[in-house]
Amino acid sequence: MNDIGAHLAAMRNTAPLVQNITNYVAMNVMANALLAAGASPAMVHAREEAAEFAGLAQALSVNIGTLDPDWVTAMEDAARVMNDAGKPWVLDPVAVGATALRRDAGARLLALKPSVVRGNASEVMALAGADAAGRGADAADEVASAEAAARDIATRTGGVVAVTGPVDYVTDGAAAYRIENGSAMMPRVTALGCALSGVVAGFAVGQEPLPATVAALAFYGLAGEEAAARAQGPGSFLPAFIDALAGVTPEALDRGAKVMGA
Numbered sequence: 001m002n003d004i005g006a007h008l009a010a011m012r013n014t015a016p017l018v019q020n021i022t023n024y025v026a027m028n029v030m031a032n033a034l035l036a037a038g039a040s041p042a043m044v045h046a047r048e049e050a051a052e053f054a055g056l057a058q059a060l061s062v063n064i065g066t067l068d069p070d071w072v073t074a075m076e077d078a079a080r081v082m083n084d085a086g087k088p089w090v091l092d093p094v095a096v097g098a099t100a101l102r103r104d105a106g107a108r109l110l111a112l113k114p115s116v117v118r119g120n121a122s123e124v125m126a127l128a129g130a131d132a133a134g135r136g137a138d139a140a141d142e143v144a145s146a147e148a149a150a151r152d153i154a155t156r157t158g159g160v161v162a163v164t165g166p167v168d169y170v171t172d173g174a175a176a177y178r179i180e181n182g183s184a185m186m187p188r189v190t191a192l193g194c195a196l197s198g199v200v201a202g203f204a205v206g207q208e209p210l211p212a213t214v215a216a217l218a219f220y221g222l223a224g225e226e227a228a229a230r231a232q233g234p235g236s237f238l239p240a241f242i243d244a245l246a247g248v249t250p251e252a253l254d255r256g257a258k259v260m261g262a
């Protein structure tokens with residue numbers, strides 16, 4: 001892929017309205033990350049309005065981090081609106097293997113064929129029905145161990161699956177890429193995976209899901225590298241990361257993206 005910066009420029013040019021049905025932990029971080037990246041976030045999850053708002057949104061991210069049954073209904077309703085209108089939506093299967101409620105929600109949402117699934121290795125493996133060792137929202141499996149599960153999900157949904165970790169893996173079931181950008185500081189701050197799923201949704205507006213997802217991951221990882229160079233630890237990393245999301249230019253992304261065909 002050699003037009004990665006152009007995908008960032010296109011996203012910023014659109015400034016997409018991204019609806020997020022996300023968890024209480026992530027709401028603030030995610031909204032700030034989307035704003036800094038150049039999108040327009042809205043956190044709208046009530047069962048009575050989620051589908052109506054989906055009619056206005058250009059993309060949707062659905063995140064099961066702190067769900068309850070009413071939220072699952074809202075997620076399914078909003079996802080159907082996006083599907084009917086041909087608009088992209090992203091599933092973030094937080095801790096999907098941990099409980100029956102999460103496994104059921106994950107299966108229902110997967111059946112609605114998300115444009116992109118973005119999760120850590122343990123989540124992607126659990127979502128595919130494979131044995132996974134995740135602890136809550138944190139990964140306990142290697143990205144390499146989740147590649148077959150990612151291809152399996154992509155084949156089932158016809159969409160894209162992104163497995164994130166030290167080196168990210170993105171596939172549509174046929175082509176695949178690895179993205180080496182990022183910082184070991186990123187998994188030490190909560191909600192950065194959730195926020196990435198929202199950013200992927202923004203990149204998918206008006207762009208092919210596979211290259212849009214690759215570009216979003218390279219952009220996000222490069223911002224992580226720049227923030228890590230300035231931060232003293234996880235606390236100062238977060239504001240530095242928000243600054244870096246706003247500061248990465250398309251030209252810097254073209255220079256700094258570490259993307260390889262897999």
Ligand SMILES: Nc1ncnc2c1ncn2[C@@H]1O[C@H](COP(=O)(O)OP(=O)(O)O)[C@@H](O)[C@H]1O
Binds near residue numbers: 167182193221
């Ligand atoms: N050890 C690491 N080194 C570099 N980047 C990482 C590392 N772990 C995670 N990342 C990056 O952090 C971001 C969030 O991914 P991840 O931590 O896998 O999500 P989650 O928070 O959902 O578990 C991604 O951009 C990913 O590339």
Ligand SMILES: Cc1ncsc1CCOP(=O)(O)O
Binds near residue numbers: 023065137191194
């Ligand atoms: C800690 C936690 N618990 C429920 S949701 C959540 C946030 C998880 O965020 P991320 O997967 O982005 O680290």
Ligand SMILES: [Mg+2]
Binds near residue numbers: 094120137194
């Ligand atoms: Mg996560």
